[in-house]
Amino acid sequence: MGRPLTITEKIIQNHTDNEAVAPGDIVNARVDIALGNDITAPIAIKEFEAIGIGEVFDRKKIALVPDHFVPNKDILSAKQAKMLRDFAKEHDIENYFECGEAGVEHALLPEKGIVLPGDLVVGADSHTCTYGALGAFATGVGSTDLAYAFAFGELWLKVPESIKVIFEGKPKKWVSGKDLVLYLIGKIGVEGANYMALEFAGSTFKHLGMSDRFTISNMAIEAGAKSGIFEPDEITEDYVKDRAKRDYIFYKSDEDAEYAKVLKFNTESINPQVAFPHLPENSVDINEASAKNIKIDQSVIGSCTNGRIEDLRIAAEILKGKKIAKYSRLIVIPATPDIYRAAAKEGLIDIFMDAGAVVSTPTCGPCLGGYMGILADGERAISSTNRNFKGRMGDVKSEVYLANPAVCAASAILGKIAGPDEVS
Amino acid sequence: MIFSGKVFKFGDNIDTDAIIPARYLNDSSDENLRKHCMEDADESFPSKVSKGDFIAAGNNFGCGSSREHAPRAIKVSGVPVVIAKSFARIFYRNAFNIGLFILEADTDGMDNGDILEVDTDTGEIKNKTKNTVVKAKPIPKFMSELVNAGGLIAYAKKKIKEGKK
Ligand code: SF4
Numbered sequence: 001m002g003r004p005l006t007i008t009e010k011i012i013q014n015h016t017d018n019e020a021v022a023p024g025d026i027v028n029a030r031v032d033i034a035l036g037n038d039i040t041a042p043i044a045i046k047e048f049e050a051i052g053i054g055e056v057f058d059r060k061k062i063a064l065v066p067d068h069f070v071p072n073k074d075i076l077s078a079k080q081a082k083m084l085r086d087f088a089k090e091h092d093i094e095n096y097f098e099c100g101e102a103g104v105e106h107a108l109l110p111e112k113g114i115v116l117p118g119d120l121v122v123g124a125d126s127h128t129c130t131y132g133a134l135g136a137f138a139t140g141v142g143s144t145d146l147a148y149a150f151a152f153g154e155l156w157l158k159v160p161e162s163i164k165v166i167f168e169g170k171p172k173k174w175v176s177g178k179d180l181v182l183y184l185i186g187k188i189g190v191e192g193a194n195y196m197a198l199e200f201a202g203s204t205f206k207h208l209g210m211s212d213r214f215t216i217s218n219m220a221i222e223a224g225a226k227s228g229i230f231e232p233d234e235i236t237e238d239y240v241k242d243r244a245k246r247d248y249i250f251y252k253s254d255e256d257a258e259y260a261k262v263l264k265f266n267t268e269s270i271n272p273q274v275a276f277p278h279l280p281e282n283s284v285d286i287n288e289a290s291a292k293n294i295k296i297d298q299s300v301i302g303s304c305t306n307g308r309i310e311d312l313r314i315a316a317e318i319l320k321g322k323k324i325a326k327y328s329r330l331i332v333i334p335a336t337p338d339i340y341r342a343a344a345k346e347g348l349i350d351i352f353m354d355a356g357a358v359v360s361t362p363t364c365g366p367c368l369g370g371y372m373g374i375l376a377d378g379e380r381a382i383s384s385t386n387r388n389f390k391g392r393m394g395d396v397k398s399e400v401y402l403a404n405p406a407v408c409a410a411s412a413i414l415g416k417i418a419g420p421d422e423v424s
Numbered sequence: 425m426i427f428s429g430k431v432f433k434f435g436d437n438i439d440t441d442a443i444i445p446a447r448y449l450n451d452s453s454d455e456n457l458r459k460h461c462m463e464d465a466d467e468s469f470p471s472k473v474s475k476g477d478f479i480a481a482g483n484n485f486g487c488g489s490s491r492e493h494a495p496r497a498i499k500v501s502g503v504p505v506v507i508a509k510s511f512a513r514i515f516y517r518n519a520f521n522i523g524l525f526i527l528e529a530d531t532d533g534m535d536n537g538d539i540l541e542v543d544t545d546t547g548e549i550k551n552k553t554k555n556t557v558v559k560a561k562p563i564p565k566f567m568s569e570l571v572n573a574g575g576l577i578a579y580a581k582k583k584i585k586e587g588k589k
Contacts, residue, residue: 026566039449043492051580069450076450126490126514142492142518144576151580156566190437191484195513224487226513279437368446368489389439389488391464392446 004254008197011137015120023161034149035123038066047147057153063095065105073371103336103362106130106304113243117232133213135232160197161260167204169268177212178404181219182273186283194224204267210239211310222280275402286419298381299412302333303367306384311405316348318409319355325415330357428541429476436482443494457497475502480531486515495519523575527560
């Protein structure tokens with residue numbers, strides 16, 4: 001027997017021809033899914049053409065999701081979306097999504113069963129790490145990487161060391177995956193896991209659903225991590241069994257696998273978190289944030305971090321029968337068409353609109369300061385998204401605070417950063 | 425290779441939104457990237473930078489999004505090498521893939537306008553203004569092969585040629 005392996009090492013090893021892999025090794029890994037969007041794929045397509053190989057490695061293993069500026073916000077973005085469409089047509093790409101079917105890529109791919117446990121996924125988008133929630137090795141790469149993967153179905157990867165992060169205990173009411181991950185980033189910093197794989201474990205995750213795991217894996221990159229993985233279990237199985245159209249594998253870490261670090265947190269003592277501008281690591285307890293009386297102009301609920309149906313249900317529970325504060329905006333963006341439809345059926349859209357919210361078609365939109373909810377100089381937003389860098393949502397002199405959907409909803413009602421208990 | 429030029433100095437956590445803001449990502453042309461490079465960190469950068477200048481920064485340079493537009497913007501601005509105390513992972517691989525040198529070194533002694541001479545083979549960074557020398561961490565072998573081949577696409581082309589032989 002070789003040395004004991006982490007789940008990450010096992011997945012990578014099984015995607016190479018190497019007999020053994022160890023952290024630090026640079027390997028050529030076979031790719032199950034290679035993903036691009038309307039910002040990153042245009043460069044990848046140009047570079048793919050420069051390689052001159054003609055054919056893509058496998059039309060079924062490429063996913064193209066126009067979501068950042070789609071429905072097209074302007075002529076230039078329309079050109080970029082057209083490049084994806086033309087490429088998809090030319091190569092008969094199976095997983096191409098026209099707007100109407102498309103949603104935020106990292107919510108869409110798991111929902112459609114395109115990414116599955118045990119997969120090795122590379123995506124030209126930093127939040128590709130989201131799929132770690134399924135027990136896949138998934139990591140963000142660049143456009144040139146994507147072009148290479150389109151051509152050869154493999155890519156160079158450095159095998160990462162792993163940090164094990166254990167959350168024990170039942171979360172308090174209103175504490176979600178978002179709060180745990182903001183709390184973690186607050187502890188280890190935005191560079192705390194640079195080049196490493198985060199592996200999440202602990203009894204807390206028996207109390208939370210897949211949606212919380214997606215949120216946590218999604219923000220692994222905000223600690224600099226290469227990936228953020230969960231060992232698949234019955235919760236994973238429930239999520240994937242009716243979505244998968246091909247086989248999948250549940251990998252588990254060996255008991256005596258080696259970790260660069262093991263971090264343990266007591267979930268029971270964690271409150272909802274708010275990350276202050278301009279880094280996700282500036283997270284503080286909601287009580288402390290609320291006491292500061294921070295006025296907000298806009299609240300955003302959506303994105304690959306927190307735009308799933310579970311997130312919208314929580315927001316609706318708080319907003320039901322209430323109005324948002326005068327002179328403030330609430331923008332709700334279901335992350336995919338299926339989520340949008342479910343929210344309509346469940347009456348959530350009515351609740352949001354009655355409260356005074358704008359409900360948008362699925363798109364990344366304001367999350368990256370693209371369109372639909374851009375902030376003016378001096379304006380302040382609270383957002384369920386994942387980044388609060390300077391200028392992320394608009395003018396360089398605007399501010400973004402990150403929080404879970406419950407806090408975003410409560411803050412919208414009071415027009416200031418507030419916890420859900422303050423409005424119910 | 426040896427490069428020499430003046431330094432533009434930045435702090436910690438210069439994210440990809442600062443290097444090339446998302447509002448310009450509807451156009452990936454070199455011209456657009458050059459025009460807005462580093463704009464949200466230093467508005468005057470695009471007009472002041474000249475070919476051969478360096479960017480030096482603190483920790484975690486290039487954190488955030490995977491947008492390759494970021495290292496590309498720097499490269500098309502004429503900057504041949506970025507020196508920082510540390511780099512975020514995706515930026516690091518993107519830079520090598522597109523043939524932009526990046527060196528991890530102590531940048532504390534470097535100030536705006538200092539003249540540097542940088543040897544990417546030895547990792548030696550001479551500060552001509554301050555008369556000091558710092559040594560960068562060695563570049564992993566595979567990465568220097570990649571950058572010397574002209575980036576990942578050139579490497580891929582070579583791979584195809586060899587396969588066809
Ligand atoms: S929702 Fe935001 S973080 Fe997620 S893929 Fe879109 S722009 Fe990126």
